[in-house]
Amino acid sequence: MTMTLEAATIWEHDGVPVRLVFRDERWHPVDTPIPLTRESELLPAALTHPPTRHLGWRIRACSEADELLTVDIVRVDGGWAVEHVWA
Template identity: 40%
Template sequence: MSLINESITVWMSPAGAPVRLVWRSRRFRVTDTPTPLTKALSLPDELLQFLTHPPKPVAAWRCQGTADDGTSLVFDIQHDDGRGSWQLLRAYD
């Protein structure tokens, strides 16, 4: 596992799951079912009703991507709403 934290480009399906990504000028097609890594809110439900702007769950995914040369890696990716871009958090061989 390598901690990366780099910007990447991600294409999403109409259902909202990643289908393709580009990292370091290499294209990876998602070749297995992506797993959502959404954090649960840490506040109790009875407190959330009093917040005017409750925290949003984190949009994050773990997916296997395969490059054109057959190289397959597993990626943890997260959308950064502040930047409006995707971040690669980790890559696994």
């Protein structure tokens, strides 16, 4: 795994990523992207269904050159960035 914070662009259909441009290459998901979420830590213990915040997506993707990788994409100021890369 490599930690990074590199700019990326995603296209969505019904709120789910269907295409990605990262490091000047086009990528497309090869399976269903997984939502990255986080629960707040400052909630009462009696709360049985805490709200979650959508942070981004984990995407297994294939490039036009048939390279496979998995990326975590998160929202940043005004766009998206790749936070983790697994080759």
